[in-house]
Amino acid sequence: MKRTVLNLEPIPPYNFNLTAAYATYFHQTYAAEMYQDGVFHRLLDVGNNLYLARVRSLGTVDSPSLEVEIIGANLDNTNITKAQQQIAWILGIDQHLSSFYRMAQDDPILTPFVKALRGLHVPHTPSIYEALVLAILGQQISSHVARMLRTLLIETYGPALEISGTIYHSFPRATDLAATGIAGLRAVKFSTRKAQYVIDISNGVISGQLDLEGLRTWSDEEVVRMLTSIRGVGLWTAHWLFIRALGRTDGFPHADLALCRTLSRLLNTAIPLTPAATLKHSHHWSPFRSYVTVYLFAAMRSGLIC
């Protein structure tokens, strides 16, 4: 087991505490993500090698600097570079927020949130596959149930590494889930239908028929068309992937129940906004709707809005 330490320089403003907390949904642990005592942990899966990344902040919001410790076997320079890129992506260090903040300044709805959450960057999943499986898992169920199912999924099927007495899990690989089959996913409380979707997707990824990572170079419209042609994936999921996996700035899951409710509360509407009304209102936030979505969810999860 080797270990190496390196530094990352996020684009300011960068609030490490908020960004790491968002990644764990403001819990100490959230399935594969951990954030406790100021240290963010995530087991990385780099070319089938497992490395534990431990990250802490050395700087401030306006002069940010992160210390990253990487631990694992086969730690050569190539894999160190890949692990570094992966953790940088996970923690969203390369995002420029200034244009979004300028827009938000003129919007009374957003002003209090960008002020309270200044420096929150959008965390990403390492792979599109991970975000897709998690999105399907989370469809239609409460966030509380989703959290339990996620944890069960990664603890049952995720590659594991023990470091000084603690067992860390990475997200299951497509080959892992394909091998468990529908019965294996039913065993971790997926519905038969969701299990079928995930198995189909996993098989597509393995065979190369479904090139999820290839989506990174496609336009937003092309990505939506391709993703929604997959069984189990609708508009909500496609837009969720814009935000969580692809790093696009204008994702907006307008049919999201919690998002509609939150916006209704902020706008003080007598009755809850319909998805169509929510979508309509969102247009003047383009092309920064991913940030708006994340800031609203962060406000919800952290208790700024109840």
Place this chain on the structure above:
DNA sequence: GGCCAGGTTCGCT
């Protein structure tokens, strides 16, 4: 026990 929760598909009009 019933109803709902950070959707999607399928089968009806």
Place this chain on the structure above:
DNA sequence: AGCGAACATGGC
């Protein structure tokens, strides 16, 4: 094209 049911599970 638009509407309602079914889907698994846990919490209230």
